[in-house]
Amino acid sequence: MRGRYGDDGLNRFIMVTMYILIFLSLFFRDNTLLYWVILVGFMVHNFRFFSRNISQRRKENNFFLKVVRPLRSRWVVLKKNINDRNHKVFICPQCNGKVRIPKGHGKVAITCPYCRHEFTKRS
Numbered sequence: 001m002r003g004r005y006g007d008d009g010l011n012r013f014i015m016v017t018m019y020i021l022i023f024l025s026l027f028f029r030d031n032t033l034l035y036w037v038i039l040v041g042f043m044v045h046n047f048r049f050f051s052r053n054i055s056q057r058r059k060e061n062n063f064f065l066k067v068v069r070p071l072r073s074r075w076v077v078l079k080k081n082i083n084d085r086n087h088k089v090f091i092c093p094q095c096n097g098k099v100r101i102p103k104g105h106g107k108v109a110i111t112c113p114y115c116r117h118e119f120t121k122r123s
């Protein structure tokens, strides 16, 4: 493994996606396109895993993380809103900072503590 790139966030994402597709292929047995997608996915994963061009693999991973980060942040906020009965978390539309306010006060004007941007939401 010396000099090889190894694992990263993008490779883990590819692997999890491939396992989901393998599971789905149990229900769509005659779908050759699905098998090809799985095969190409594993080839891409292995190519990236054993690649010696580390800087290019890092660039790909950074681009992937940049695309996924806002989605992951929204997922975290959704989970917090489901678990916390007394507070509601909003994402500031200007700086993407998380703002937590008490629930049940109707429509409120929220001032972001990070950038001072003001927005209105239902608590």
Ligand SMILES: [Zn+2]
Pocket: 092, 093, 094, 095, 096, 097, 112, 113, 114, 115, 116, 117
């Ligand atoms: Zn803000």
